[in-house]
Amino acid sequence: xTVRVRFAPSPTGHxxxxxxxxxxxxxxxxxxxxxxxILRIEDTDxxxxxxxxxxxxxxxxxxxxxxxDEGPDIGGKYGxxxxxxxxxxxxxxxxxxxxxxxxxxxxxxxxxxxxxREAAQKNGQTPRYSxxxxxxxxxxxxxxxxxxxxxxxxxxxxxxxEIGFQDHxxxxxxxxxxxxxxxxxxxxxxIPTYHFxxxxxxxxxxxxxxIRGEEHLSNTPKHVLLFEAIGQPVPEFAHIPLxxxxxxxxxxxxxxxxxxxxxxxxxxxxxPDAVNNYLALLGWSPGGEYIEEEIFSLDKxxxxxxxxxxxxxxxxxxxxxxxxxxxxxxxxxxxxxxIKLTKPYLEKNNDYQAYLKQNELHGExxxxxxxxxxxxxxxxxxxxxxxxxxxxxxxxEEATYDDEANEVLTQEQVPVVLAAFSxxxxxxxxxxxxEIKKTLKxxxxxxxxxxxxxxxxxxxxxxxxxxxxxxxQTLYLLGKEKVLERIENVQKQVVS
RNA sequence: GGCCCGUUGGUGAAGCGGUUCAACACACCAGCCUUUCACGCUGGCAUGCAGGGGUUCGAAUCCCCUACGGGUCACCA
Numbered sequence: 001x002t003v004r005v006r007f008a009p010s011p012t013g014h015x016x017x018x019x020x021x022x023x024x025x026x027x028x029x030x031x032x033x034x035x036x037x038i039l040r041i042e043d044t045d046x047x048x049x050x051x052x053x054x055x056x057x058x059x060x061x062x063x064x065x066x067x068x069d070e071g072p073d074i075g076g077k078y079g080x081x082x083x084x085x086x087x088x089x090x091x092x093x094x095x096x097x098x099x100x101x102x103x104x105x106x107x108x109x110x111x112x113x114x115x116x117r118e119a120a121q122k123n124g125q126t127p128r129y130s131x132x133x134x135x136x137x138x139x140x141x142x143x144x145x146x147x148x149x150x151x152x153x154x155x156x157x158x159x160x161x162e163i164g165f166q167d168h169x170x171x172x173x174x175x176x177x178x179x180x181x182x183x184x185x186x187x188x189x190x191i192p193t194y195h196f197x198x199x200x201x202x203x204x205x206x207x208x209x210x211i212r213g214e215e216h217l218s219n220t221p222k223h224v225l226l227f228e229a230i231g232q233p234v235p236e237f238a239h240i241p242l243x244x245x246x247x248x249x250x251x252x253x254x255x256x257x258x259x260x261x262x263x264x265x266x267x268x269x270x271x272p273d274a275v276n277n278y279l280a281l282l283g284w285s286p287g288g289e290y291i292e293e294e295i296f297s298l299d300k301x302x303x304x305x306x307x308x309x310x311x312x313x314x315x316x317x318x319x320x321x322x323x324x325x326x327x328x329x330x331x332x333x334x335x336x337x338x339i340k341l342t343k344p345y346l347e348k349n350n351d352y353q354a355y356l357k358q359n360e361l362h363g364e365x366x367x368x369x370x371x372x373x374x375x376x377x378x379x380x381x382x383x384x385x386x387x388x389x390x391x392x393x394x395x396x397e398e399a400t401y402d403d404e405a406n407e408v409l410t411q412e413q414v415p416v417v418l419a420a421f422s423x424x425x426x427x428x429x430x431x432x433x434x435e436i437k438k439t440l441k442x443x444x445x446x447x448x449x450x451x452x453x454x455x456x457x458x459x460x461x462x463x464x465x466x467x468x469x470x471x472x473q474t475l476y477l478l479g480k481e482k483v484l485e486r487i488e489n490v491q492k493q494v495v496s
Numbered sequence: 497g498g499c500c501c502g503u504u505g506g507u508g509a510a511g512c513g514g515u516u517c518a519a520c521a522c523a524c525c526a527g528c529c530u531u532u533c534a535c536g537c538u539g540g541c542a543u544g545c546a547g548g549g550g551u552u553c554g555a556a557u558c559c560c561c562u563a564c565g566g567g568u569c570a571c572c573a
Binding site for chain 2: 008009010012040042043044045047048098106108110113114117121124125126127128150151152153154170173174175176179181183184186187188189191193194195197198213214215216217218219221233237241242244246248249250259278281282283287291292293294311312313314315316317318320322323324325331376377378379380440441444450451452453454455456459465466467468469470471472474
């Protein structure tokens, strides 16, 4: 039997890193085994559904390159792929369960249930549905039904056998039936709950493996019960560890201390492969000969992935590491491709556009300048959008001097070095990197200062910083006028 | 609180009873390279695998207890 897995999100918002990783694991697992990966939308909570959420979800996945074999957008022979379009398939199962008395209508109101819950809590008891509607007589039930009293359908959890199942990651799991209340499978508006919808959907779609987050672990016995009640085979389960924030807590969508939406990474200029790569390493690691490597393409991940190399403990999300992974991809890519990727950022960068205009760079020349700049910063970028902050070095009108730079400028050789250097470049007709390099050499000869003593004063003066890309290139891209102007400013300050 | 799950360094993790078992990577620190900077390279960074008991000739690796952390207890998914 070929493997069939699914990612089944609810369309309530943006795709976040946890969902993306769950989807990724499903995808990798399916592809590894030559099976099918399915996207299914669980939209039974109609009040929380957001109109554009599905579209955003799909766009995010497309960007990541995690394509599905069946889904709401492309269909498939097990469709439809949205719960709300599958209402007809739930009804017969619901009717059958009620007819077999495996489920029953419950007429309790939300207020009643809430009150019971609070009372139980107050007495230190575990809040659990009393099961009182299960024991209604046929007459009582009939009269309430004809009275059109709103009701839910609850699943009757009977007996006291253990519910056991195998989890691919956690091994043998077992729960007590007595710990599970008669849970609602159909809401009073006639829409099934998640528990019911997923199990029917999984059963009808011949899902063989359910790979999902650990937060579902304690829901699983309910699903097992349901599969058994409708006489369908129970799929295999794999509950993957949660992704945690730096405090070791499950990510909350409201937590703003961490970038957790895929869209944000897209906007910042992360590469989809890098995101997949990092996410795959959260809770999973390749064994064998690849154990010392960290950078894997999607195809490579497919080749290496296996469920039994998934960790049990939750993993803390580390943005630094993601950035590093991304930087590896940026360093590895060709310059032309990088330029293409920086284009949208640079086009929207008014300072850069002004810089080009000011230096009278148009058309091909502008393109050439962009090329030089991107090449200069390729090794210094963690994300494509970094180009905008890095490039400020050249676009900014007035340099701002940081502490380290100011410290350098107090050194005694500074006036000598600056004077010699400015005099020489003033006379330079061909202001280009190679010529600048020669000039620096000449200054060294003339003044006797070399190394840090020579370069630092000039770097600090020209850029306001002691760190930055290659000096010759930097001075060239800054332009002669700006460099001379800044030298002059610094000289005035040193004198006064 | 009940039920479940987990616990190797600041972080991701390797390790699945015994020839360096405490890899590798991020971060951090130091050095090298570079007449500067960055990239890169090299090295340092857990005397101990939450703690305590066992089992065993031998345990991070098996068992038990405790502690701590997390998840979940909805007509949400």
